[in-house]
Every structure is written in C-alpha cells, then in structure tokens.
Amino acid sequence: MSEHGLLVSAPGKVILHGEHAVVHGKAALAVALGLRTFLRLRPGGGERLRIHLPGVGPPSVEQLDVLKEFAGIAADASAPDSLAVLAFLYMCLAISAKYGDVPSVDIAVWSELPTGAGLGSSAAYTVCLAAALLHACRAISCPLKDGEATARWPEEEMTLINSWAFQGERVIHGNPSGVDNAVGTWGMVPTLRILLTNTKVPRSTKVLVAGVKEKILKFPAIMNPVLDSIDAISQECQSVLEAMPTNPSPEYYPILEELFDINQHHLNVIGVGHPSLDRLCRVTASHGLHSKLTGAGGGGCGITLLPPGQCSLLTLHEAVRVQSPPLAALSCPPADSLAALAFLLADATPLAVEAAKRDLCACGFECWETDIGAPGVTLHSSSSLKAEVLHALSES
Numbered sequence: 125m126s127e128h129g130l131l132v133s134a135p136g137k138v139i140l141h142g143e144h145a146v147v148h149g150k151a152a153l154a155v156a157l158g159l160r161t162f163l164r165l166r167p168g169g170g171e172r173l174r175i176h177l178p179g180v181g182p183p184s185v186e187q188l189d190v191l192k193e194f195a196g197i198a199a200d201a202s203a204p205d206s207l208a209v210l211a212f213l214y215m216c217l218a219i220s221a222k223y224g225d226v227p228s229v230d231i232a233v234w235s236e237l238p239t240g241a242g243l244g245s246s247a248a249y250t251v252c253l254a255a256a257l258l259h260a261c262r263a264i265s266c267p268l269k270d271g272e273a274t275a276r277w278p279e280e281e282m283t284l285i286n287s288w289a290f291q292g293e294r295v296i297h298g299n300p301s302g303v304d305n306a307v308g309t310w311g312m313v314p315t316l317r318i319l320l321t322n323t324k325v326p327r328s329t330k331v332l333v334a335g336v337k338e339k340i341l342k343f344p345a346i347m348n349p350v351l352d353s354i355d356a357i358s359q360e361c362q363s364v365l366e367a368m369p370t371n372p373s374p375e376y377y378p379i380l381e382e383l384f385d386i387n388q389h390h391l392n393v394i395g396v397g398h399p400s401l402d403r404l405c406r407v408t409a410s411h412g413l414h415s416k417l418t419g420a421g422g423g424g425c426g427i428t429l430l431p432p433g434q435c436s437l438l439t440l441h442e443a444v445r446v447q448s449p450p451l452a453a454l455s456c457p458p459a460d461s462l463a464a465l466a467f468l469l470a471d472a473t474p475l476a477v478e479a480a481k482r483d484l485c486a487c488g489f490e491c492w493e494t495d496i497g498a499p500g501v502t503l504h505s506s507s508s509l510k511a512e513v514l515h516a517l518s519e520s
C-alpha cells in the first residue's frame with residue numbers, strides 16, 4: 125500500500141432501457157459512464173469497532189435495526205449520510221464475519237457523480253467499498269504491480285466484489301436489481317454518444333422503486349403489460365445496437381429515437397416521471413433530439429441520444445437558419461447543392477446539440493456530453509490519479 129493508501133474507483137452508469145422493469149425480472153441495457161467514485165483506504169488508528177453478527181448473508185430487517193440503533197440512526201432514516209454509514213457498517217461487519225477481521229481502517233470517498241440523480245452513485249460507492257474492504261481483509265488479491273498505473277482484479281474476484289456491492293445496494297435501495305453494481309464492477313463497452321442532463325430535482329431510488337411495486341400490486345393487469353413492453357424495447361434496442369457496428373446505416377437511428385420516446389411514455393405510466401423530465405424532453409424535441417429519463421426517475425437525470433453526423437428535418441431547419449449564406453440563398457449547380465447539403469447535414473447535429481444545451485441550461489438544468497463506456501472497478505497507483513482527486517480524498 126502506498127503512502128496514499130489503497131486507491132480504488134468505480135464508474136457510474138447510464139441505463140438506456142429497462143430501469144424499474146429490471147427490478148421485476150425484465151431485461152435492462154446499461155453502460156458504464158466516464159464519471160467515477162474514488163475511495164482511499166488507509167490503516168486506521170488503534171481504536172476499532174468490533175461487532176459479531178449472528179450470520180452473514182443478505183441483511184435482514186432485524187440486523188439493520190440493530191445497526192441503526194448502534195450508529196444512532198433513526199429507524200426510518202433516508203438521509204444520504206445515514207444510508208451511506210449504514211451500508212458501510214453492514215459491509216464492514218459482514219465481510220469481517222466471513223473472511224476475518226477487516227483491520228482498523230480510515231476510509232475517504234469522493235465522487236465525480238451527482239448523488240441521487242439516477243447515475244448509479246450508490247452502486248459506485250458500494251463497489252468501491254466492497255473492493256477496498258475485501259482487499260483489507262485479504263479476501264481478494266492486490267493485482268497492482270510496482271510501476272503500474274492501474275490494475276483490475278481477476279474475474280472470480282470481481283464476482284466477489286460484485287456480490288458484496290449488491291449487499292451494500294440492498295441496504296441503500298431496499299430491493300435493487302443488481303444492474304448498477306454489475307456495471308460498476310465490470311464496466312461496459314462504448315455504444316452511443318449521449319447528452320446527459322441533470323434536472324437537479326432530488327429523489328430517492330428506494331422510494332421510487334417502492335412506488336412502482338405498489339402500482340403493480342394495485343393494477344397488475346395494467347402494469348405488467350407495460351413492463352413486458354419495456355422488456356421488448358430493451359431487446360429491440362439490443363438487436364439494433366448489435367447490428368449497427370457491422371452495418372452503420374443511418375436508418376437505425378430513427379429506431380433508437382423512437383424506442384426512447386416510447387419508453388419515456390411507459391416510464392410516465394408506471395409513475396416515475398416528473399414535470400422537470402417532461403420539460404427536458406420537450407426542450408430537446410424542439411431541436412429534433414430524443415430523450416428519456418435514466419435511472420429511477422422522479423427528477424434526477426435524463427439522457428438524449430446524439431446521432432453522429434445525422435439530423436432530422438427540424439435540425440436541418442436550425443442549421444439553415446444559422447448558416448451563412450442560408451441554404452435558401454445558395455445558387456449553385458445541383459452537385460454543389462448536394463455537397464453543401466451534405467456539409468450542413470454533417471454539421472447540423474453539433475448545432476442542434478449546442479442549441480439544446482443552451483435551452484436546457486436556461487431551465488436551470490446542468491448538461492454535458494459524455495463518454496459512455498468505461499472500465500469497471502479499478503485499483504490505482506497514486507501517480508495515476510489526477511491531483512484534484514487526490515486532493516479531494518485527502519480533504520475528506
């Protein structure tokens with residue numbers, strides 16, 4: 125362990141399709157995001173906390189109640205710090221009980237991810253915790269060799285990290301599907317360009333997931349077909365994504381766009397929409413772009429599909445408006461007109477995206493174009509981390 129201690133990171137995620145439905149056994153399509161949570165673990169002082177739990181396995185309500193009482197957390201607490209402390213306590217004690225004591229440690233966590241916005245910050249946190257705690261009690265190896273910047277664990281150790289991260293998610297979420305911790309652990313390959321918009325409306329995954337369950341119990345004959353339809357959307361989207369690399373034909377994008385629109389309506393039907401998300405979709409639609417909420421909904425983040433080098437008629441209008449000379453004034457022979465049009469088409473998306481971003485920011489939202497596809501849980505040497513991250517970890 126370096127003077128900075130053990131340094132671990134895990135990515136957030138974006139769900140393209142299947143949020144909520146995945147909790148009820150349906151498919152979901154999720155990709156890792158280029159925004160990460162970082163954790164630093166250092167040996168602690170002499171004082172330590174030691175509790176024996178009667179058994180190890182999924183946290184029971186009784187175990188959580190005991191832990192809450194121990195940590196002075198109210199029984200119905202849902203504040204971020206309470207849930208984070210509870211997940212840490214549970215994981216620390218259960219991992220100690222199973223693999224031998226986690227030594228006295230000092231842990232700092234810092235994240236590039238907004239918390240509670242649908243980007244899987246809870247799972248990125250529990251994945252980092254699982255990796256660090258398992259490492260501290262030597263249940264997994266230290267794959268980082270001298271002189272290496274980063275390293276990842278072998279497959280069977282990642283499986284262990286994933287399973288403990290899932291237990292941590294259970295403490296934070298109540299009834300997680302496991303998709304977020306899987307993406308945080310394994311990472312996912314890049315697929316699409318997206319615009320990510322945070323409405324900044326706070327919400328709790330736990331409350332939203334419970335609300336969907338209540339609706340399904342109340343109206344099973346109405347809600348179950350909606351979940352089946354979301355499942356079919358995920359399958360359809362997956363086939364399109366699989367077909368695209370071998371045949372990068374422009375007609376695929378309208379299908380992906382339409383799937384976004386249909387799913388967004390479904391998510392409203394199951395009760396996880398929000399006026400801020402409706403607004404986000406309307407604003408991007410006015411620029412020919414298609415959006416849906418991502419994650420638990422009820423506020424938080426939306427994603428907008430960015431088709432490379434394509435544009436819809438609306439977008440073309442916009443390009444024509446801002447180009448100089450305007451398209452209407454072009455008086456060139458047909459071949460040149462086509463070349464001019466091709467130029468406009470190729471350039472139209474960035475223009476539409478810039479205009480959409482401007483309008484989204486005017487609504488008080490925060491948005492950024494981001495890479496999707498990122499490595500899963502990773503061990504870092506201190507020299508491989510940006511000074512900003514090291515500084516944030518030493519401040520926390």
Ligand SMILES: Nc1ncnc2c1ncn2[C@@H]1O[C@H](COP(=O)(O)OP(=O)(O)O)[C@@H](O)[C@H]1O
Nearest residue numbers: 204207208235239240241242243244245246329
């Ligand atoms: N960096 C972090 N440090 C500590 N706890 C965190 C961190 N990120 C997330 N959490 C925990 O996860 C909870 C948010 O989880 P959730 O409601 O599922 O939203 P999200 O979409 O961000 O995963 C927070 O209330 C907090 O308990």
Ligand SMILES: C[C@@](O)(CCOP(=O)(O)O)CC(=O)O
Nearest residue numbers: 144242243244300301419420
């Ligand atoms: C709504 C759900 O499908 C995703 C929740 O993601 P997030 O916590 O909002 O990032 C719940 C789950 O899969 O556990």
Ligand SMILES: [Mg+2]
Nearest residue numbers: 244246247329
């Ligand atoms: Mg979460």
